[in-house]
Structures are given as C-alpha cells and as structure tokens.
Amino acid sequence: MWGSAGFLIGIVLGSLVKALADRSLSNKSFWGRSYCLRCRHTLAVYDLFPILSYVLLRGKCRYCKNRISIEYLIVEAVVGVLIGFLFWQEFSSLQSSVFSLQLISNFKFLIFIFDLLFKTFFIVILAILFITDIKRMLIPDRIIKPAILIGTISLLVITAYKVGYLYYYLAQTPIGRQLLPPSSGYFQRHALMVVQPFLLSLLMGLLIGGFFWGLIIITRGKGMGGGDVKLGAFIGIMLGFPQALIALVLAFFTGAIFGVALIIAGKKHFGQTIPFGPFLVLGSLITLFWGNQIIDWYLKLGTFIP
Ligand SMILES: [Zn+2]
Structure with a gap:
C-alpha cells in the first residue's frame, strides 16, 4: 500500500524531474507554465497528469496533434518505480522495527519522515542529473x-x-x-x-x-x-x-x-x-x-x- 502511494507521488515528481532537466538544458526559467514545444499552446492542468495524460492523448498534443516525446512517459514511470520502491522499503523496515505505527514516539516518527523526504529529494536530484549528463554531458x-x-x-x-x-x-x-x-x-x-x-x-x-x-x-x-x-x-x-x-x-x-x-x-x-x-x-x-x-x-x- 505504501509502495503504491510512493509510486503515485513518484510519477508526479517524475514530471517535475523531466521539466527541470529540459529547462536547465535549454536555459529556460524553472518557473512558469508548461507549453507545447511546437504550437506553444499553454498546457491545461488536465494535460499535465503524469502517465495518464500521455496515455489518454495517445502521446499527441491536444491542440496541434504533434507527437510528444516518449521520454516523458519513461521518466515519469522510472521515477515512480524508484520512489514507490523507496516508500515500500522504508515503511516495511519501520513496521518491522516497531509493532505498530501507534507505538512509535513522535520523535522517532519525525526522524522517519525526515529520512523519507531526504531520500526522496536525493532520488529526484539524481534523476535530473542523470538525464542532463546523458543528453549533453552536463x-x-x-x-x-x-x-x-x-x-x-x-x-x-x-x-x-x-x-x-x-x-x-x-x-x-x-x-x-x-x-x-x-x-x-x-x-x-x-x-x-x-x-x-x-x-x-x-x-x-x-x-x-x-x-x-x-x-x-x-x-x-x-x-x-x-x-x-x-x-x-x-x-x-x-x-x-x-x-x-x-x-x-x-x-x-x-x-x-x-x-x-x-x-x-x-x-x-x-x-x-x-x-x-x-x-x-x-x-x-x-x-x-x-x-x-x-x-x-x-x-x-x-x-x-x-
Ligand atoms: Zn501542440
């Protein structure tokens, strides 16, 4: 269950990873809405659901029908699997070290949450740099x-x-x-x-x-x-x-x-x-x-x- 939650969080982070990698390679601002690279139409919120939008739109822009790179789908899926696996691993070890979540002290729980966020952050940064280094050696x-x-x-x-x-x-x-x-x-x-x-x-x-x-x-x-x-x-x-x-x-x-x-x-x-x-x-x-x-x-x- 925690693995699936991690996967869902991961695919959202995956689309962030792809956007940050692309924008840092093209020297664009990290802020601002995403748009289609061909027709420049600003993408609506429902165009930005990770994986789902890509599948429903069959990999094409809603406005100009231009093909969207499969990279989006791959990056979202891979980051989803990585974060899903992290959540599964972390929550399993938490459950085996204490009998139930109720028994864990606030202090330990806070440390656990910090650790989870810290590792998630690490994976996100590694994923961005993996893409930029493979594409441009940068x-x-x-x-x-x-x-x-x-x-x-x-x-x-x-x-x-x-x-x-x-x-x-x-x-x-x-x-x-x-x-x-x-x-x-x-x-x-x-x-x-x-x-x-x-x-x-x-x-x-x-x-x-x-x-x-x-x-x-x-x-x-x-x-x-x-x-x-x-x-x-x-x-x-x-x-x-x-x-x-x-x-x-x-x-x-x-x-x-x-x-x-x-x-x-x-x-x-x-x-x-x-x-x-x-x-x-x-x-x-x-x-x-x-x-x-x-x-x-x-x-x-x-x-x-x-
Ligand atoms: Zn377009």
Missing part, C-alpha cells in the same frame, strides 16, 4: 549548487534537532538531569555520537569532490569535468560514511564494465570520453537501496579471511 549549476546547499542545511537542522531533543528529554526528569553537564559527561558523549555522522557526511563531500578535482588536474580535464566534482561532493554529503564510498566504487566498477563493452562493440575507441555522472547516479541508487546489505556482506567476507 551537470547544471542551477540544479547541483542549490541541491548541495539544501542537503547540507537539512542535515544540519536535523542534527541540531536530535541534540536539542536529547537535552530536553534528559532535563525532564531528576535522574536525567544528573546526566547533564556539569554533573556528568553523558550528554556530551551522546551529543558527539549524533554529530559524528553529520561531520563524516561533510568530510565525505569534501573528500570525493576533492578526489575528482585531483583527477581533473592529473588528466588535464580529460574524462572528468567540474560537474563531476560537484556531483561527487553532493553524493558524499547525502550518503555519508561509508555509503558514499560504496557508491563511488560501484560507479567506477559499472563505468569500467560499460566502457569496455562499448569498445568491444566497436561503438567507442579507447580514450574517448563517456559521461561519468550516470554511473555515479547508478552507484548512488544501488547504495541508497542496498547499501546496508553490501556493508554486511563485505564485513562477513572479512571474517573468512584469516
């Missing part, structure tokens, strides 16, 4: 810069909220007050544990962005671009440690396989560039959905090696 500043800012501020706010809540929670009871400074170091220790992942996220952003920047300098701008630096920083902040590293490894791994396959198929020759952004997006999505399983598997692998 990661638009108009998307990636605000995305880095929003991601960082969201993490800062939620971290401050968690620390504040811990203090408020302890201050409510006489026993709790004993754990606050100056009586005890308990509060500081636990506050540090909450702040640590946030600092690691910032560090991951700096390290991965810096790593790509280093690659650009070494290769003199062949292969990587400034967009990859910003995308790498964004992924580092959003996934944190160690997930961001897994995404990076997966990106290089899938990118290398794809590159070799293209050379074997004779579509490209060695040294020709292919955009790296789509592989970073792919690696990030795999990590977002299965990162914990990959970490478990990796740790288990370690125990077999004496």
